[in-house]
Amino acid sequence: MPTLTLYNSLTRTAETFRPIDPANIRVYSCGPTVYHYAHLGNLRAYVFTDTLTRVLRWKSRDSGWGSLTHVINITDVGHLQSDADAGEDKMEARARSTGQDIWSIAAHYTQAFKRNLDELNIVAPSHFPLATDHVAQMIAFGSAIEARHCYRLDGGLYFDVSTVPDYGRLARAHDDQGEGRIDPVAGKRHPQDFAIWRTSRPGENRQMEWDSPWGRGAPGWHLECSVMSRRYLGAPFDIHTGGIDHREIHHPNEIAQNQAFCGSPDTGATMWLHNNFLVDRTGKMAKSSGEFLTLQAVIDRGYHPLAFRLMCLQAHYRSEMEFGWEGLAAAAVRLKRLAHSVAGLRAAADAEVRVAADYEERLDAAVSDDLNTPRALAVLDELLADKRVTAGDRLATLAAFDAVLGLDLATLRREDLRVRPATATLDQAAIAARLTERAAARAAKDFARSDAIRQELGTAGVEVMDGDPLGWDWRPA
Secondary structure (H helix, E strand, C coil): CCCCEEEECCCCEEEECCCCCCCEEEEEECCCECCCCCEHHHHHHHHHHHHHHHHHHHHHHHHCCCEEEEEECEECCCCECCCCCCCCEHHHHHHHHHCCCHHHHHHHHHHHHHHHHHHCCCCCCCECCEHHHHHHHHHHHHHHHHHHHEEEECCEEEECHHHCCCCCCCCCCCCCCCCCCCCCCCCCCCCCCEEEEEECCCCCCCCCCECCCCCCEEECHHHHHHHHHHHHHCCCEEEEEEEHHHHCCHHHHHHHHHHHHHCCCCCCEEEEEEECCEEECCEECCHHHCCCCEHHHHHHCCCCHHHHHHHHHCCCCCCCEECCHHHHHHHHHHHHHHHHHHHHHHHHCCCCCCCCHHHHHHHHHHHHECCCHHHHHHHHHHHHHCCCCCHHHHHHHHHHHHHHHCCCCCCCCHHHHCCCCCCCCCCHHHHHHHHHHHHHHHHCCCHHHHHHHHHHHHHCCCCCECCCCCCCECCCC
C-alpha cells in the first residue's frame, strides 16, 4: 500500500506521515470564533480537515495504526477584530452591537457551527473544548513562561518573540515587515510581540473577564490553542490544521508559546497543514465585508449541502477555490449523476459481491498523495461507469469511496438533491411552456438559450435533469 504523504507548511515539503504513537493519532484543528455564522470559506477548512481524518482512519486498516483523537476548539473569547494584536474582541463587539448577552451569542453560533458540520457530513471530533472553560489553565501557562519570555505593559502581558529560536519560520517572516497585519501597540519591544493576557482598560465594560496576576481581563487569542492542544493531545502531537491565514500570525505565535513552555525548539505538532482560501469574484470571502455567504444561503437556494462538499473536493485543499453559483450548480448536477448511477447499481446488484480491489488501490494512491481528492473523484467516476465490474461489486467498492470522501452515495437519493429554493413560486402552465421552448432550443442546437432557460427554471424552483430515461425530470418546489 502507498505511504501517506502530506504537505508540511513548516518545511514547505511533502513528507511521509509517521505517527508519533501509532496506537493513537492526534490531530488539532483551529476552530471557529463563534461571534457569527461560519461563512463558506470557514467551512471549506473543515471539509479539508474531515477529509484528512477520514483518510487517516482509512489508512489505519492496513497500516496497523490505532485510534484517532481529533480536537476542534471553540473560540468564545480572545479573538480580536484585527486577527492580530490591536482592536476589540470579536465576541464583545458583537454583543455590544446587538445588545445581546455574550454567552447566549456564543452558545447560539456554536450550535449553528455544529449543525453546519452535520449538514456537510463532517465527522464530529473527539473533543469540542471551549476557550472560556480553560481560562484557569491559560493563566497557569502564562505564569509558567512569564519570567523568561514575557514583559508587562499597561495593556497586559506580552510575549517577547526574540526569546525563542527562529520565530516566524512557519510564515517565513524573518523581519519586521513579515507580520504586516500586526498593528502597533505602544511599548512593545518588537512589532511581532503579542499579547498573552489583555488587561481591561479603566472604565471598560466587558462581559467576559477574569482575575489574573496581570490584572482583570481576558486571554490573548493565541494562548487557547497552546493550552487546549496540550490538554487534550499532549505534546508533541501529530498534525495541526488551519486556514492559510493562520500560517502568518496565529500559528507562529502558537509555536512560540509552545517553545517557551517546553523549553525546546519543539513546535508542538510534527506537521502543520493549511488549506487555501475560498474566494469569490471580489476577493477573499470574509465577515469583515459585512456580507458573506453561509451554508444556509446555499440551502435556501435549494442546493443540498453535499453539493458544496463535492465542490470543495473537486479542488485540491492547497489550491485557491473560487466560489460561484454556476460552479455550485455544476457540482450539484455531478452529485445527481453520481446518485443516479448508484441507484442503478442498487437495482441491478448481485446477491454475492466482492470489492473491486484495483479501484480501492487507486483510491488509496490518490488520497495518499497529499489528499488528492480531485483524482479520487475521477477514479470514482470510472468505477461507476465500468461495465466490466458487476453492479454488486461496484456497489461494494463504493463503501470505500464514501468512507474517504464523505458523500454518502450509498444512501443518497436523487430526490434529496432536487433544487428547491426557499423563495420559489411556480406557475404550472408557464413551466410547461418554458420546457417546450427549451426542448426546441436544444433541437436547434442553441445550447446557450437552453442553458439560460434551465437557469431561469432553477431560480423559479424547477429542477431540470436531462438524460433521465423517463423524460424530463422536474418538480415544483
